Amino acid sequence: MIDINVIQKVNPQSPEDPRKYYGTSKSSGTADIRKLANRISKETTLGTPDVMAVIEAMLQDIPEFLLEGKIVKLGDFGTFRLTVSGEGAETQEEYSTNLIRKANLHFRGGKVFQDVLASAEFRKVS
Structure with missing residues (x-):
């Protein structure tokens, strides 16, 4: 609940x-x-x-895979991947990685999480 x-x-x-x-x-x-x-x-x-x-080994290895450009798939658990955000450039030639502000970690829950969330029940509390 x-x-x-x-x-x-x-x-x-x-x-x-x-x-x-x-x-x-x-x-x-x-x-x-x-x-x-x-x-x-x-x-x-x-x-x-x-x-x-x-768990400690996963905490060490998952970030290393992400920095290698890998998407880390953990079966029904879910998927980790990196994205970046920053400024744009007028042309491809003008673009520089200096325009990147930060890297972002995205986790997408797999089937187990999706099934649990689909059947979640809610209760209003004060």
Whole structure:
């Protein structure tokens, strides 16, 4: 169940329009790497230290693959990829990588996430 807070917001494209109320998801705490490793350990034959080692290796290897220009596909878990944002140039010849402001990390959830989100239920909270 996803808890929803209702808040009033301005339309940034029309700030003079009347404000409307929108739902925002409410977090109920965090789950850190250790909690994740403990849960995975209970669901598999691996001990918590083994799971932690795999997660740590992924945290090291995924960014390296991304910097090599790879899209990292983790099956039904999802896909990581890099994009860049910056300024444009009038012509291809005038373009320089100095116009790039930053690199962005994008994650697209795979089938497991899509299925869970498709069946999510919501509850309005105060």
